[in-house]
Amino acid sequence: MTHARTPLRATTASAVFATLLAGAALGLAPAAQAAPLAPLPTAAQAADSSVRFVDIPGDGGATLAANVVTPRGADGSQRLPLVVLPTSWALPQAEYLAQAQKLADSGYVVVSYNVRGFWQSGGEIETAGPPDVADASKVIDWALANTPADPDRIGMAGVSYGAGISLLASGFDKRIKAVAAMSGWADLVGSIYSGRTQHAQAAALLSGSGELLGRPSAELRQIFQDFLGSDLAKEKDIVEWGKKRSAATYLDRINANGAAIMLANAWGDSIFPPNTYAGFYEKLTGPKRLEFRPGDHATGELTGLLGLPNDTWNDARRWLDRYVKGERNGIDQERPVQLKSRTADGYEGYPSWSAVPSTQRRVDLGETRQITANADSGANAGTVLLTGALDQFLKIPPLVSVPLLSRERAAVWQTDRYGTAQRIRGTVRLHTTVTGDKSSGTAVAYLYDVDALGVGKLITNAPVTFHDRTPGTPFAVDLDLFSTAYDVPAGHRLALVVDTVDPLYIEHNPDGAHLTFSSPKADPSYLSVPVRD
Template sequence: MRRTPLTLAVSAALVAGAAFGLAPAAQAGEAGQAAGTGIRFVDITGEGGTVLKANVVSPAGSAAGARHPLIVLPTSWAMPQIEYLAQAQQLADSGYIVLSYNSRGFWQSGGEIETAGPKDIADASKVIDWALAHTAADPANIGMAGVSYGAGISLLAAAHDPRIKAVAALSGWADLIESIYSGRTQHLQAAALLGGAGYLTGRPGPELKQILGDFLSSNLAKEEDMIAWGRQRSAAEQLDRINANGAAIMLGNAWGDTIFPPNQYASFFEKLTGPKRLEFRPGDHATAEATGLLGLPNDTWTSAHRWFDRYLKGADNGIDREQPVQLKSRSTGGYEGYPDWKSVHANQRKFGLDGTQKVWANVDSGANGGTVLLTNALDQFLRTPPIVSVPLLPRAFAGVWQSERSDSPQRVRGTVKVHTTVTSTEESGTLVAYLYDVGPLGVGKLVSNAPYTFHDRTPGKPFGVDLELFSTAYDVPAGHRLALVVDTVDPLYAEHNPTGAQLTFSSPSADPSYVSVPLRSE
């Protein structure tokens, strides 16, 4: 079993800092009021007396006694409180009071990092209290929004504070366990990056230190504690309260988000009963919103503004009459609307995983999901997903199955499902499944992937595996094949294969193995 070296966490922290431009100087000069603007930098007393560093951007030239809708923006993980200033100014220019604050434990805010724990949720309500007492905010029209960590806090706050009428949760999570522990597999690079960035820019609390240490070291004796910790921080576990409070919820995410993959958002969306909207676009974690944070035109933020205009201002802008599921293809860049998530999967095509294939564990076959943040950002901007030569993949370390060539394009939309039978020589193990678009020369472009880990299995006894790959929207050209590749090692994930382990994949006649691919019918 692999252990996480300290250097991985440190390297991840440096990558996070480079990717998001984190630097201590970003907080310089954040005292008092910025001259000639409607921006105030303030201290807000959060839960337990903790001081939260915040800024308020107000509409210019407001009439005396006028009230304005309020939008609260908790910062992303490891980001300084100036993160949202460009968006805050745009929102203020259209009539909102916008209050952004540094989440506890980060940068100059007090306290320790709680990872969207009870104190963070109480902080959100304290911030709203402060805004109602010290600004011209309208208590009947309050919204919350955020990217990543700010999105997770916003959703959880909507479960606990009925004053919140609208939420835009961008690149966040609804289910923390399904995000970084899907398939019972640690998403290694994602956790190391978050942990490293937390140590670099904040003060992790003792609970987070313990959870992160157990997670990265594969301490399975603490698995139940880790899962309970994650569920407490998951809006999916508080769905009844969110639905009862009735906030209008907009969810936005990227197909290739390597920190909070899209499947958990789609599942959460389907269970919401109030006004709701789901948008998926190409990219990786927070890359779909990144240009908007710089004040540049951005589809995600445009939708968020329209969402707030409709549900906080009452504007008849038509967003509530549009198809609530909006998908942008990785291949064409065009948008498609659907009435719900299940409609995305309305047409399924299966191809069989026939025969028996044996693979040795512990060796990377060359089929990989890429690098956290980088790979899927390149796919977003350059349309260059990870590639492999499928004919050259070493069959001793990778199982490979291919479909027939298709005479027409195949528009993959939604969640690909894999069913197979596995026999292991050991009681524990990890496998990673990849779906490739394979051209005439055998070059495979990655469509999707997902890991799966098992424990406490009887060696030599077959067992069934059902695995959902990460949802996507990808167009396979005419004349190409689909290929499923399964190996046991991927740098994105922890692996639990004992040395010398072997996995056998079979397709019993009573329970055939298959891949089910959702296709758009056009």
């Protein structure tokens, strides 16, 4: 991480911009006190349930600001199922009020709490570290002592940061019977440092919003400084820090505890890409469900937070009803992997993630390409939060004119036009041989759907970075692009574009560097495209 081309000043500016963008998208105002994202219950709703705001003692004495929503007539004479909702990163405790109301109306006690370090809660931001996991258990303890919650019927759910904490908590508290983790992560390192490349805008958004709306710990500030500052000497420490905050690290504990796990995410999540959820899902041994939809980070759940109809929240409530309440509602009889294509309506059900593609279509990359680094080719993956949302709501992904791309700055391979539609489903994989004339470098791969006019719509992308390579010596690269579901129309072709600069990522190409992509006879280069025939 020593040759980064993104200066800290630019990163700080990106953090402020991204934070304001996130606030606009989620209804936040950067103020010192909590501002509800959804309206407080109406008089009619209040007749069906009660809402009270409380302080809960968390781990180490930190106070957690919370709200408790209970069903109408809950007088303690009978025990009721409990759902605990940790808030998203930088959002106030009223985030889930609309969904808490729906859950309470169906018979749950709901405790939603502000995670430590944000808004009215005490402590410092620990980024889903051990204190955050311990806080979840403390909230359950409090609910059992102060509400009519049933100790044998407990679930957790959350969006983004709340999803990550809920998933981690299921590995450390056997009382948790079910989790609905929406727009979260299973592998923090694989999410914001995939391909050994810093996801600059994602990290800047988290850092900037944490500074504006929370109280970062000294450790967190140092982690962000080292990460965004590309301090390669601290890489091992950063990776270890991330692993401690990743559910994948505690997979054996989660499986042993046996909680029913529902994972939901958006194809275009620019903070926590879908790949880590997909890999984690396949290794779960208990009841499980995986859902992917179009969108960006948390946009798939946003309308539900506002109290509007929402597929993800509907399925989350059904999941909790089945595995916390014990209702036989049929969700466990559905195919557990549910996907919605970015280009088609309706859902597709599969028995497993590995069963999603029916075949792998190989595209040979036989011709050698050399490009100059540190120059923008015109291809890019867009802007954090905004790009996936535009794709979700307006069907407008990042566009590029493939014929106009500079072949000096971008390596381009294209297929012939397809006679039939190509239903891409799953994870596109690139295998190639790279030779750099410097010891470090970064490449970003993009896959485009190209029409007859040469206009390419971005299907997926991913970065890869190398360090400490011998200049002039070829080496193999295997890169998984971010998982997706996209239908390429008949008459279109696929284009693979590889360049070295993208605003989403920090690149590590020294001045004057060149990258060569070749296809040796003993190890041919290719693109493996998962399709559903």
